[in-house]
Amino acid sequence: MRLLVTGGAGFIGSNFIRWYLAEHPHDQVINVDLLTYAGNLENLRDVEKNPAYSFVRADINDRRAMREVFGRGVDAVINFAAESHVDRSIESPQAFITTNVHGTLTLLSLALEYGVKRFLQVSTDEVYGSLEPEENPFTEESPLVPSSPYAASKAGADLLAGAFYRTYGLPVVITRCTNNYGPYQFPEKLIPLMIINALEDRPLPVYGDGRQVRDWIFVTDHCRALAAVLRRGRPGEIYNIGGDCERTNLTVVREILKILGKPETLIRFVEDRPGHDRRYALQNTKIKNLGWRPQVAFAAGLAHTVRWYRENREWWQRVTSGAYREYYRRMYGRRLEGKTGD
Numbered sequence: 001m002r003l004l005v006t007g008g009a010g011f012i013g014s015n016f017i018r019w020y021l022a023e024h025p026h027d028q029v030i031n032v033d034l035l036t037y038a039g040n041l042e043n044l045r046d047v048e049k050n051p052a053y054s055f056v057r058a059d060i061n062d063r064r065a066m067r068e069v070f071g072r073g074v075d076a077v078i079n080f081a082a083e084s085h086v087d088r089s090i091e092s093p094q095a096f097i098t099t100n101v102h103g104t105l106t107l108l109s110l111a112l113e114y115g116v117k118r119f120l121q122v123s124t125d126e127v128y129g130s131l132e133p134e135e136n137p138f139t140e141e142s143p144l145v146p147s148s149p150y151a152a153s154k155a156g157a158d159l160l161a162g163a164f165y166r167t168y169g170l171p172v173v174i175t176r177c178t179n180n181y182g183p184y185q186f187p188e189k190l191i192p193l194m195i196i197n198a199l200e201d202r203p204l205p206v207y208g209d210g211r212q213v214r215d216w217i218f219v220t221d222h223c224r225a226l227a228a229v230l231r232r233g234r235p236g237e238i239y240n241i242g243g244d245c246e247r248t249n250l251t252v253v254r255e256i257l258k259i260l261g262k263p264e265t266l267i268r269f270v271e272d273r274p275g276h277d278r279r280y281a282l283q284n285t286k287i288k289n290l291g292w293r294p295q296v297a298f299a300a301g302l303a304h305t306v307r308w309y310r311e312n313r314e315w316w317q318r319v320t321s322g323a324y325r326e327y328y329r330r331m332y333g334r335r336l337e338g339k340t341g342d
């Protein structure tokens with residue numbers, strides 16, 4: 001099979017490509033990535049010489065460039081390419097609509113034109129909005145009530161993907177996964193940000209009361225679920241992918257400090273994120289019926305992740321040099337004012 005992976009230089013995409021090439025050595029993978037601030041070819045150093053792998057730097061919105069890629073012959077598409085960070089979407093939503101909505105539309109229409117046999121749209125549980133503590137986890141039938149511009153853009157892409165199945169018969173499958181963690185995650189997201197701040201004895205900015213709940217999944221468990229849906233999912237269907245692992249943010253942050261042997265005095269409660277979703281949780285029955293289960297327990301996955309950041313200081317020091325500093329000041333400077341000796 002020749003698989004087009006978009007956004008393969010990002011966190012989940014690069015983990016997916018590494019895992020997929022190891023598991024399916026006879027398949028070909030074409031990675032298309034624009035290399036935004038979140039895309040980094042260093043994430044794929046160990047596969048770049050593999051003859052089954054090739055890379056094209058392109059915007060998924062660039063129809064001409066994408067046409068060339070589809071023209072090589074593509075059996076299946078897995079669309080990871082996205083602007084993916086909620087806080088950035090609150091600051092400036094436009095890029096989220098451009099990439100996540102328009103970009104997905106471009107890919108869907110080319111996939112149709114070139115007769116692609118499977119289109120997997122990688123989506124998120126955030127399209128369902130927020131759950132109260134006593135509510136049942138979201139199912140694939142739950143209504144879409146996205147809170148952030150990021151979540152709204154992903155919901156828009158899901159609706160387009162569903163429309164391409166129903167209107168044109170494009171064999172689309174949609175997955176909605178919960179919060180991933182693991183190696184190569186850009187340190188703007190909770191877990192890597194807290195790990196690198198703790199490693200540097202900088203304050204750990206916890207939004208609001210820190211009692212928001214996320215369901216955590218180790219990135220390779222997500223990769224295995226995607227491969228199961230790619231091969232065995234039914235066209236037109238949606239599959240939730242949850243980790244069966246609900247934790248408050250505060251619990252996660254404390255766990256990181258414990259692993260690193262750092263004091264809880266590093267925690268700073270800061271101004272909350274606007275429209276902050278209280279809780280995410282997913283019912284997993286449908287994906288489990290494809291024979292998938294999460295395999296990595298949270299304690300083991302988190303310890304592995306902390307070790308990776310500890311051992312790959314050069315990686316995160318490089319990705320946090322330059323523009324990241326400006327981002328960090330903008331996002332956290334005022335929030336941490338007067339709350340830190342940093």
Ligand code: NAD
Nearest residue numbers: 007009010011012034035036038039059060081082084180
């Ligand atoms: P990421 O931000 O780490 O990576 C996104 C990648 O897309 C980057 O390599 C970036 O360069 C590339 N990209 C951005 N705009 C592009 C464009 N216009 N054309 C081509 N490439 C472009 O994101 P991630 O955390 O790896 O998430 C991957 C996908 O999984 C996203 O679609 C996201 O919505 C979804 N998802 C993420 C999570 C999570 O916890 N991280 C959970 C559920 C779903």
Ligand code: TYD
Nearest residue numbers: 086179188189190191193205206207212249
């Ligand atoms: P994040 O990793 O941005 O993922 P998402 O918003 O997509 O769930 O955030 C996870 C949780 O951690 C979310 O409730 C917001 C919170 N958070 C903080 O408390 N402080 C931070 O600095 C960040 C980045 C997130």
